[in-house]
Amino acid sequence: MLCALLLCLGASACSTNEPLRIESPAAPTTPAAQSSIPSTSEWQAWEQPFSPAQVREVLLATDLSAVGTQENSEADIREYLTECDKCLIALPGYETAGEKFQIYSVGTAGDSYSFASFAIRDDRGKPQVALAVGGSDVYLSAGKEGSLVAQEAVYKPDDPMCCPSGWSVRMFRYQDGHFVQGDSFSSPFDPTQEQGAEQ
Template structure:
């Protein structure tokens, strides 16, 4: 009886009147974690005014040679657009000067490796490609001061697909109804080598 009383007193001294709260494990801060899959409502918002099917038709009618690379030819990109519904991915929209642009990437289905990214404008009710970029794991996203940023992975020959050695960034400004490329820069492929050149 004494043991039971002591146990009750000990546990009540540590308790609070607050309800039990379950903590979620901390999410990693990697870019992949930050760009986690959107909810269905988010996807519907991103897919306005044009659905992926409408954008796919416009892309298939576009000269895709400008976004082709040695690794991914125009024929490869067309094959992904034609054969793989999940390979055309809607990303967060970009707005500037009162105009909204939908952002879409063409990616591999298995590992979401993007090799082309597009800004789509509403041209009097019809989707139109306003900007197209191609490259290695390339994405378009809103940047600072109204810019649209193309970020591309830089791989050394021995880099695994998960882990590029650096990043290349191109910034675009929307001016007089078109995107103009501005600044571009690259993070060092090997930070140690970059520091060594500064000394």
């Protein structure tokens, strides 16, 4: 009787009113989706020194033709920036050589599918685009040994949007005030998941 009572108490202490959510570890996720929801202070830190409104203004004044693709043209990117406040997505910043860069992506509001990603620097109190990459579900994030990594999903014609066949990765190094592209490689796995497994 005592054992049954203790078992019931233990089970009720572990239960919640929240519904059970089952997650598949094999399902690929984007860098924005796989990080935990940031606190208000983390968002404020990411949005320093420039707010999304300031970044949006400088992006709209920038030639975006280099990041346009056949699927998402420069005009499409400008339309998202102009018409959709939630389509400019703040990501964790990147620091190297004592300089901080804010990372922003432009993508769809519903599923955070990114088609352009930018590293923004502080140029004497004004935001400046230091690096811009475009592609299919492309994100910039901090990599190993001070690199900045552009990760892009690679889809075969029959791949569903949730599940790309692989990833294309480009590494950038910050040298003499500029980003220089270094190594590039393809991976069948999400590189951000591999990094998470190593830590």
